Amino acid sequence: MDVFNSMSLRDHEQVVYLSDNRTGLRAIIAIHNTTLGPALGGTRMWAYEDEAAALKDVLRLSRGMTYKAAAAGLNLGGGKAVIIGNPKTDKNEALFRSFGRFIEGLAGRYITAEDVGTETRDMEWVRAETKYVTGISKQLGGSGDPSPVTALGVYMGIKATVKEMFGTDVLTGKTIAVQGAGHVGSYLVGHLRKEGCKVYITDIDDERVTRVVNDYGAIGVSPSELFDLDMDVYSPCALGATVNDETIPKMKAKIIAGAANNQLADEKKHGQMLLEKGILYAPDYVINAGGLINVANELEGYNQEKALTQARSIYDLMLKIYSIARENNIPTYEAANLFAEKRLELIGGIKSVYVSKSEFSGRLGEMSGRHR
Numbered sequence: 001m002d003v004f005n006s007m008s009l010r011d012h013e014q015v016v017y018l019s020d021n022r023t024g025l026r027a028i029i030a031i032h033n034t035t036l037g038p039a040l041g042g043t044r045m046w047a048y049e050d051e052a053a054a055l056k057d058v059l060r061l062s063r064g065m066t067y068k069a070a071a072a073g074l075n076l077g078g079g080k081a082v083i084i085g086n087p088k089t090d091k092n093e094a095l096f097r098s099f100g101r102f103i104e105g106l107a108g109r110y111i112t113a114e115d116v117g118t119e120t121r122d123m124e125w126v127r128a129e130t131k132y133v134t135g136i137s138k139q140l141g142g143s144g145d146p147s148p149v150t151a152l153g154v155y156m157g158i159k160a161t162v163k164e165m166f167g168t169d170v171l172t173g174k175t176i177a178v179q180g181a182g183h184v185g186s187y188l189v190g191h192l193r194k195e196g197c198k199v200y201i202t203d204i205d206d207e208r209v210t211r212v213v214n215d216y217g218a219i220g221v222s223p224s225e226l227f228d229l230d231m232d233v234y235s236p237c238a239l240g241a242t243v244n245d246e247t248i249p250k251m252k253a254k255i256i257a258g259a260a261n262n263q264l265a266d267e268k269k270h271g272q273m274l275l276e277k278g279i280l281y282a283p284d285y286v287i288n289a290g291g292l293i294n295v296a297n298e299l300e301g302y303n304q305e306k307a308l309t310q311a312r313s314i315y316d317l318m319l320k321i322y323s324i325a326r327e328n329n330i331p332t333y334e335a336a337n338l339f340a341e342k343r344l345e346l347i348g349g350i351k352s353v354y355v356s357k358s359e360f361s362g363r364l365g366e367m368s369g370r371h372r
């Protein structure tokens with residue numbers, strides 16, 4: 001395993017290996033890019049097959065965070081952490097406090113949050129050792145569950161995508177199939193039903209489907225019949241990689257727009273296939289940026305109204321990305337990447353004039369050591 005080569009492949013700034021024999025902590029923090037601010041990204045806990053798999057994952061995920069923050073207009077860089085271990089059996093206070101102490105040692109270059117395999121309680125343990133953690137519960141002064149903000153952003157993103165495809169953003173009368181009746185999916189169905197959409201909802205958990213059917217008047221369907229239905233919009237809000245060789249030929253929707261991360265099984269191949277099939281794909285990391293917007297707001301002293309307003313601006317962002325895709329006849333995922341890279345280039349290229357460091361404001365300013 002050649003760490004330097006792996007780092008230079010995606011242009012990573014820093015990779016930190018953490019080891020603590022007393023607590024059994026084995027973790028990797030990857031800081032991809034801090035051009036825009038401190039690297040923020042969650043901590044994933046997973047029983048990786050080996051060290052190489054953990055490194056590969058953290059490098060891939062941290063780069064994704066750079067693009068997500070850059071596209072969303074946030075003053076944050078991209079980072080991610082992985083803890084090697086089984087999240088069901090290997091968690092304890094000492095492990096997460098040890099992890100927190102290492103994060104403190106990075107002096108704000110990396111800020112963590114929850115991710116797959118970690119939860120609010122774990123982050124509260126981390127917080128006992130460092131202030132560089134976000135996504136804390138409301139009771140402890142944090143922002144709590146980010147899904148209402150994510151769902152609003154996805155709803156606005158769907159409206160923008162419908163506008164791009166059909167010329168008007170009115171959703172009344174449109175048929176939308178939401179896959180995943182979890183946190184984001186349920187809130188999203190609420191928004192869609194309020195605007196008079198016909199909504200199909202599916203989940204592997206029948207109870208969740210029933211709840212959404214009862215709460216919002218959606219139509220429950222089984223996961224296997226989803227792609228047989230006539231629909232205008234397919235909204236993946238469950239797992240990644242649902243847009244693939246098998247599903248694209250069956251797809252009746254004109255639009256794919258949902259909250260799930262990494263929706264395209266193979267970005268290049270499936271992005272191109274969708275373009276050729278005339279299906280408009282809302283780039284996942286742009287439309288689901290509400291969660292990141294929410295934790296970024298927590299760093300500034302949380303105000304949900306402000307976070308919701310910022311999430312609404314995903315509408316304009318999507319339209320901008322679609323115009324780049326249209327003008328260049330490129331897949332929308334590629335347009336999103338170009339948009340993010342352009343911001344990194346422009347902000348990274350600002351002339352380096354002397355700035356007095358006497359007037360820092362906000363928690364993010366303090367953390368990043370930047371004048372904002």
Ligand code: NAD
Nearest residue numbers: 146147150180182183184203204237238259260261288291
């Ligand atoms: P969640 O765990 O609350 O909900 C996911 C739902 O998907 C669950 O109800 C689960 O049973 C269901 N599911 C799993 N496999 C399925 C399948 N094959 N078919 C149908 N349903 C299936 O998660 P969430 O917080 O609502 O997030 C949904 C997605 O959005 C995830 O991919 C997540 O990474 C992404 N996302 C979430 C946020 C957020 O703020 N929560 C932010 C950005 C991205």
